[in-house]
Amino acid sequence: MTLASLVGARRSALAQRLxxxxxxxxxxxxAIDALEHGDRRLPAGATLIDQDGxxxxxxxxxxxxxxxxxxxxxxxxxxxxxxxxGDLIGTSSIAWSQAAATLTAVSDCxxxxxxxxxxxxxxxxxxxxxxxxxxxxxxENVAMADRLTSIGRMDSxxxxxxxxLDITARLRVTAGGVVDTIELPLTQADLGDxxxxxxxxxxxxxxxxxxxxxxxxxGRRLTILHEAELKAFTGFVDRYxxxxxxxxxxxxx
Amino acid sequence: MTLASLVGARRSALAQRLxxxxxxxxxxxxAIDALEHGDRRLPAGATLIDQDGxxxxxxxxxxxxxxxxxxxxxxxxxxxxxxxxGDLIGTSSIAWSQAAATLTAVSDCxxxxxxxxxxxxxxxxxxxxxxxxxxxxxxENVAMADRLTSIGRMDSxxxxxxxxLDITARLRVTAGGVVDTIELPLTQADLGDxxxxxxxxxxxxxxxxxxxxxxxxxGRRLTILHEAELKAFTGFVDRYxxxxxxxxxxxxx
DNA sequence: CGCGTAGTTGAAGGACTTCAACACGTGTGG
DNA sequence: CCACACGTGTTGAAGTCCTTCAACTACGCG
Numbered sequence: 001m002t003l004a005s006l007v008g009a010r011r012s013a014l015a016q017r018l019x020x021x022x023x024x025x026x027x028x029x030x031a032i033d034a035l036e037h038g039d040r041r042l043p044a045g046a047t048l049i050d051q052d053g054x055x056x057x058x059x060x061x062x063x064x065x066x067x068x069x070x071x072x073x074x075x076x077x078x079x080x081x082x083x084x085x086g087d088l089i090g091t092s093s094i095a096w097s098q099a100a101a102t103l104t105a106v107s108d109c110x111x112x113x114x115x116x117x118x119x120x121x122x123x124x125x126x127x128x129x130x131x132x133x134x135x136x137x138x139x140e141n142v143a144m145a146d147r148l149t150s151i152g153r154m155d156s157x158x159x160x161x162x163x164x165l166d167i168t169a170r171l172r173v174t175a176g177g178v179v180d181t182i183e184l185p186l187t188q189a190d191l192g193d194x195x196x197x198x199x200x201x202x203x204x205x206x207x208x209x210x211x212x213x214x215x216x217x218x219g220r221r222l223t224i225l226h227e228a229e230l231k232a233f234t235g236f237v238d239r240y241x242x243x244x245x246x247x248x249x250x251x252x253x
Numbered sequence: 254m255t256l257a258s259l260v261g262a263r264r265s266a267l268a269q270r271l272x273x274x275x276x277x278x279x280x281x282x283x284a285i286d287a288l289e290h291g292d293r294r295l296p297a298g299a300t301l302i303d304q305d306g307x308x309x310x311x312x313x314x315x316x317x318x319x320x321x322x323x324x325x326x327x328x329x330x331x332x333x334x335x336x337x338x339g340d341l342i343g344t345s346s347i348a349w350s351q352a353a354a355t356l357t358a359v360s361d362c363x364x365x366x367x368x369x370x371x372x373x374x375x376x377x378x379x380x381x382x383x384x385x386x387x388x389x390x391x392x393e394n395v396a397m398a399d400r401l402t403s404i405g406r407m408d409s410x411x412x413x414x415x416x417x418l419d420i421t422a423r424l425r426v427t428a429g430g431v432v433d434t435i436e437l438p439l440t441q442a443d444l445g446d447x448x449x450x451x452x453x454x455x456x457x458x459x460x461x462x463x464x465x466x467x468x469x470x471x472g473r474r475l476t477i478l479h480e481a482e483l484k485a486f487t488g489f490v491d492r493y494x495x496x497x498x499x500x501x502x503x504x505x506x
Numbered sequence: 507c508g509c510g511t512a513g514t515t516g517a518a519g520g521a522c523t524t525c526a527a528c529a530c531g532t533g534t535g536g
Numbered sequence: 537c538c539a540c541a542c543g544t545g546t547t548g549a550a551g552t553c554c555t556t557c558a559a560c561t562a563c564g565c566g
């Protein structure tokens with residue numbers, strides 16, 4: 001038992017996330033909390049990690065959201081995914097000592113640093129948690145595959161609709177309860193970089209979706225009007241709702 | 254020590270792959286070999302797992318290659334990635350009990366079945382191997398991000414070039430030595446589904462690349478003529494060459 | 507030899523891009 | 537306090553890349 005657990009201090013967002021999938025013992029939660037070595041506050045727009053720069057840390061998102069992106073030789077940019085509270089990010093530093101992607105804060109954020117060896121220790125000492133992290137990583141892989149499919153095989157309306165559904169689904173987890181209106185801190189240029197479109201065409205797509213009554217916008221506030229229809233239309237599946245855990249061994253004594 | 258290791262029987266392709274990244278103890282290799290419960294032989298074109306079908310197994314590719322794909326409500330198909338000897342596939346079954354994607358044999362294949370609980374046991378008993386699998390999964394994530402960027406932000410020539418470079422790089426690992434000519438068992442329709450293009454346009458792109466002297470084709474045999482230039486042109490990076498392991502704990506005694 | 511699959515080509519059309527201009531809101535310095 | 541700059545959003549017109557449709561060729565296999 002750590003002091004944190006005795007005094008009931010707030011758990012790491014990672015521990016909260018993982019306990020959503022699996023009932024963790026307090027030893028396991030303590031071990032996850034103990035990964036973190038210091039918080040870092042990021043204003044919206046700040047860069048946490050820069051592509052091709054050296055990295056020896058991972059981070060846990062505690063609050064706010066970020067995105068990871070790749071810069072192209074030709075000058076373009078592709079936004080790869082968005083990261084929310086409870087996500088373990090910068091995992092490319094696990095496989096290499098150079099960052100594969102750039103991490104940028106979308107909103108004001110708080111992230112906690114995790115040294116790589118601490119994660120190694122977690123795999124060694126907590127029998128189940130490593131497996132659970134692997135499962136979450138597999139789920140993220142599938143979510144990325146969905147994005148790939150969206151960009152490779154759908155038109156601009158479906159692409160944008162899928163992304164908006166994805167963002168609202170993820171934001172709801174932290175917001176709690178039913179939310180159908182979200183505050184989007186992304187520019188249309190950002191959305192274009194995420195969708196493989198130009199900002200001009202993102203704008204036209206927004207207006208077309210409004211004209212069809214799919215969404216409503218007021219400034220940066222965006223409302224999805226017919227969510228069920230939109231999900232059917234795009235074939236959207238929330239990959240983060242559940243993760244199977246029955247295959248994991250029992251927790252260590 | 255298992256019998257297999259005593260008599261020097263062939264190691265699982267997964268053990269071979271992992272020992273490329275990290276010097277494994279014979280205990281660790283035995284544990285990895287012990288994951289596998291029976292081989293399965295697949296002719297080219299056969300389906301190993303069908304999207305939305307039930308799954309309770311993972312597979313290790315021992316020989317040949319496969320691809321995973323998603324079918325769209327609209328009838329289209331997106332090929333997500335190719336899997337080669339040493340890959341652990343069907344990992345979406347780790348996170349759910351339904352398959353997220355379809356797995357299809359590209360060439361004649363041999364795969365070994367791995368029950369999910371066996372993998373859980375591996376995470377519990379082999380301190381380092383779980384972490385290594387997590388690192389490999391992180392690398393796969395980045396490779397997928399590269400594909401996403403390719404499809405989202407590149408024109409057809411760059412997309413096709415990137416894919417061809419990727420395939421030759423991966424095939425070389427098993428072929429061993431320098432190979433600049435590969436036998437492509439993929440149809441142009443397959444390539445289109447992988448690249449987010451139509452088969453017609455894949456054909457035109459091939460011919461354009463030939464005309465520019467980038468590649469040569471004779472039937473299904475394909476030669477990359479100026480690999481270095483092509484890599485610079487596309488910004489291709491082989492994400493599987495190395496995986497950092499210095500952060501892993503020491504092997505169990 | 508004929509049939510099916512894969513590859514190839516042309517012509518027309520459409521989705522998205524590019525370029526360019528303007529509108530709007532916000533913050534900052536004169 | 538207003539002028540101005542700047543980032544973001546919006547719109548039009550022209551152009552490009554890729555798709556669609558349709559036909560035809562080449563190849564392998566019964």
